[in-house]
Amino acid sequence: MKSTVITTIMLLLFANSFAQNFQGIAYYTSKTQLKDFNITSNDLTPEMKDQMMEKMKKAFEKEYTLHFTNFESVYQEEEKLEKPNPSSGGLQVKMSFAGGHNSNKLYKNFKTNQYIADDDIFGKEFLITDSLKKMNWKLGNEQKKIGNYTCYKAQLFIPVLEEDLKKYEANKKKKDDGKTNLLTLKEPKETIIEAWYTLEIPVSNGPAKYWGLPGLILELHEENTVYLCTKIVVNPKDKIEIKAPKNGKEVTQKEFDGIQEKKLQSMMNENGAIEIRLN
Numbered sequence: 001m002k003s004t005v006i007t008t009i010m011l012l013l014f015a016n017s018f019a020q021n022f023q024g025i026a027y028y029t030s031k032t033q034l035k036d037f038n039i040t041s042n043d044l045t046p047e048m049k050d051q052m053m054e055k056m057k058k059a060f061e062k063e064y065t066l067h068f069t070n071f072e073s074v075y076q077e078e079e080k081l082e083k084p085n086p087s088s089g090g091l092q093v094k095m096s097f098a099g100g101h102n103s104n105k106l107y108k109n110f111k112t113n114q115y116i117a118d119d120d121i122f123g124k125e126f127l128i129t130d131s132l133k134k135m136n137w138k139l140g141n142e143q144k145k146i147g148n149y150t151c152y153k154a155q156l157f158i159p160v161l162e163e164d165l166k167k168y169e170a171n172k173k174k175k176d177d178g179k180t181n182l183l184t185l186k187e188p189k190e191t192i193i194e195a196w197y198t199l200e201i202p203v204s205n206g207p208a209k210y211w212g213l214p215g216l217i218l219e220l221h222e223e224n225t226v227y228l229c230t231k232i233v234v235n236p237k238d239k240i241e242i243k244a245p246k247n248g249k250e251v252t253q254k255e256f257d258g259i260q261e262k263k264l265q266s267m268m269n270e271n272g273a274i275e276i277r278l279n
Helices: 002-020 046-059 162-173 253-266
Strands: 023-032 037-040 062-069 072-077 105-109 114-121 124-131 138-146 149-158 181-183 191-198 216-222 225-234 249-251
Touching: 114 253, 124 253, 138 191, 149 216, 249 253
Parallel strands: 124 249
Antiparallel strands: 023 062, 023 225, 037 181, 062 072, 072 105, 105 114, 114 124, 138 149, 149 191, 191 216, 216 225
16 A cells, blocks of 8 residues: 555656656648639639649648647748749749738747747738637547547637628628639638647647647647648657747737738728739
8 A cells, every 4th residue: 555655656746747847849731621712703714723723722731840848839830942833835823822820930838828929911020929818628528549649629619700790791792893803701600629639748739829728739620721740759859949939020919910901901902802913
């Protein structure tokens, strides 16, 4: 009996020490289904539309790394070099996206309950500093294996914002006159985020802005986007250094969203449609 008590105490002390010194790197891939995109124009041939859709699909296939300790992390997109596209005599479509919600680097600190993100709008850098939003996850009993890890299901229910309803109603009143239209807004509805987390990696973290579960999120479904952890390195030999971004004009998330919205509005024509320029 005495031996059992001593063993239990030793295990608890080891677990506590392990959690305090826990660190690692998680590698994620993300893919987005373009269900909400609708390219319509009398000026585009079927071949041109196919080229544009193919480029859009590739633009939404990304790779990320999450460097983490038990109380802070840095999440960022892995840089990719574009393969040269030799001219085949056909149309060369160049597309760029402004106002994306994935920041270049996202720092989260669970001790200070703060996040810092660097992002840009048409080359102008911003440093977004704000408080981490509490995420009221609903834990489920379902479980499955992701790699060698046993994972459990959790869901997050996000209600429709009033400002999103207003944008939808305003967009619905405008009629497109046949000019190139990139995005057709759908009626906003409650969003359900589905996450799969593992207790075997005891950090309350995950891809992008998500956190708050009793283990690392290895798979996450966010509307049309799926994040999947493909590799985890736990307690690597070289100590991980977590550094928050520092460059850019300091703004809150609300201020950044406002600047972003104004820029998006400036890209629209008189009918509320985003015009695509082909080179």
